[in-house]
Amino acid sequence: MAVDRDTLFDWLLRLGDNTLVLSHRVSEWCGHAPVLEEDIALANTALDLIGQTQMWLNLAGEVEGKGRDADALAYLRDAWDFRNLLLVERPNGDFGHTMMRQFLFDAWQNVLLARLKESTDQRVADIAEKALKEAAYHLERSRGTVIALGDGTGESHARMQSALDALWDYVGEMFLDDDVDRAIADAGVGPLPSTLRGEWDGIVNAALNEATLARPDSDFAQTGGKTGRHTEDLGYILAEMQFLQRAYPGATW
Amino acid sequence: MSNAPLAPVPAGKDRTRPDDGARAPLTPDHVWQLLDTVPDPEIPVISLVDLGIIRAVDLDGDKVVVTVTPTYSGCPATRVINEDILACLHANGIENARIETRLSPAWTTDWISEKGRAALLEYGIAPPQPKGIPEACPRCGGRSLELTAQFGSTPCKALWRCNDCLEPFDYFKCI
Numbered sequence: 001m002a003v004d005r006d007t008l009f010d011w012l013l014r015l016g017d018n019t020l021v022l023s024h025r026v027s028e029w030c031g032h033a034p035v036l037e038e039d040i041a042l043a044n045t046a047l048d049l050i051g052q053t054q055m056w057l058n059l060a061g062e063v064e065g066k067g068r069d070a071d072a073l074a075y076l077r078d079a080w081d082f083r084n085l086l087l088v089e090r091p092n093g094d095f096g097h098t099m100m101r102q103f104l105f106d107a108w109q110n111v112l113l114a115r116l117k118e119s120t121d122q123r124v125a126d127i128a129e130k131a132l133k134e135a136a137y138h139l140e141r142s143r144g145t146v147i148a149l150g151d152g153t154g155e156s157h158a159r160m161q162s163a164l165d166a167l168w169d170y171v172g173e174m175f176l177d178d179d180v181d182r183a184i185a186d187a188g189v190g191p192l193p194s195t196l197r198g199e200w201d202g203i204v205n206a207a208l209n210e211a212t213l214a215r216p217d218s219d220f221a222q223t224g225g226k227t228g229r230h231t232e233d234l235g236y237i238l239a240e241m242q243f244l245q246r247a248y249p250g251a252t253w
Numbered sequence: 254m255s256n257a258p259l260a261p262v263p264a265g266k267d268r269t270r271p272d273d274g275a276r277a278p279l280t281p282d283h284v285w286q287l288l289d290t291v292p293d294p295e296i297p298v299i300s301l302v303d304l305g306i307i308r309a310v311d312l313d314g315d316k317v318v319v320t321v322t323p324t325y326s327g328c329p330a331t332r333v334i335n336e337d338i339l340a341c342l343h344a345n346g347i348e349n350a351r352i353e354t355r356l357s358p359a360w361t362t363d364w365i366s367e368k369g370r371a372a373l374l375e376y377g378i379a380p381p382q383p384k385g386i387p388e389a390c391p392r393c394g395g396r397s398l399e400l401t402a403q404f405g406s407t408p409c410k411a412l413w414r415c416n417d418c419l420e421p422f423d424y425f426k427c428i
Contacts, residue, residue, distance in 0.1 A: 040412075051325060051326030130326055130359045140403070
């Protein structure tokens with residue numbers, strides 16, 4: 001069963017907006033990370049994510065067919081048109097908090113991209129194949145950092161536990177199915193998000209165990225990002241990210 | 254346009270095609286040779302061909318289509334690479350050329366040629382290894398190595414240190 005254009009467009013925005021907003025958040029560390037090597041690593045992670053954004057949003061623009069490219073979609077939409085998960089717009093907090101958010105996302109993105117490689121839409125499968133290699137490297141790093149800091153000093157352990165507790169409410173949205181997801185899954189374009197949970201749990205539980213961190217009990221999930229209802233934090237991100245193109249339309253390097 | 258004669262090839266740029274007007278027809282091999290002279294903009298000791306990102310060269314009459322695959326999806330060198338390819342072809346009289354980007358199969362460091370690996374090593378960058386870590390220090394050959402950071406000065410590299418000579422060095426990440 002084929003998926004209609006609007007649904008595919010909306011779903012592609014979810015993929016592209018996740019990497020776009022997370023990329024912006026991670027890039028906020030540039031010049032501020034605790035040590036030079038971590039600064040470089042964070043900037044490179046942001047760079048990979050922005051590259052993936054270009055692929056997803058260019059495809060979204062192509063599917064939409066109204067002449068919008070990745071730049072137009074990134075710079076000229078307002079908050080309610082963004083389809084990213086709330087998790088990725090959460091403020092950075094301290095370095096450990098940023099790496100915990102990255103780990104929770106990386107684990108999910110790896111499971112998701114592996115499934116998208118089997119997409120019936122060849123364009124989606126091609127992007128997933130490319131992005132998965134980068135995502136695997138990101139996961140290796142964020143997983144290692146979460147374990148090192150969780151099983152580190154008393155101070156680093158306490159900070160990682162507090163990051164995990166604070167971010168846990170934003171985990172559930174990654175596995176929530178809605179009508180867009182069901183139409184995409186029916187067409188074989190992508191998996192139902194709920195079917196990613198088992199594998200994600202496996203990756204996360206093993207790492208938290210090694211990190212001596214306690215997985216929170218709560219199943220409560222903050223939701224709304226996938227349909228454009230965001231926290232106020234997204235507005236601040238967009239104000240910074242979009243200012244130049246809003247103030248000087250069409251400005252180029 | 255398609256019947257217009259190609260501009261003369263600058264002296265020294267090309268020894269495979271005569272300059273006497275009786276030009277040999279353009280061949281993919283010739284284009285491959287030209288592309289092998291284009292350096293990677295960030296690691297100039299290795300050519301784009303040795304890096305393994307040129308996936309195909311197709312000819313349609315005198316029109317050249319070069320298929321390129323990106324190393325990392327966000328690598329800022331990608332645009333420069335495309336410009337450098339076209340500039341090289343134009344400088345060699347091939348005006349009618351365009352670039353196609355291909356994502357799948359995704360680039361792997363397995364596609365770096367032996368010549369390219371040797372050039373990286375000579376330059377001080379440890380070439381990628383199947384087990385994911387460098388084999389030896391590119392400066393002293395030492396085997397006692399330590400990871401400093403998973404990322405380096407470009408998306409394709411990580412930072413390592415040799416415990417024998419204590420020098421830091423770049424390792425070309427294996428993907």
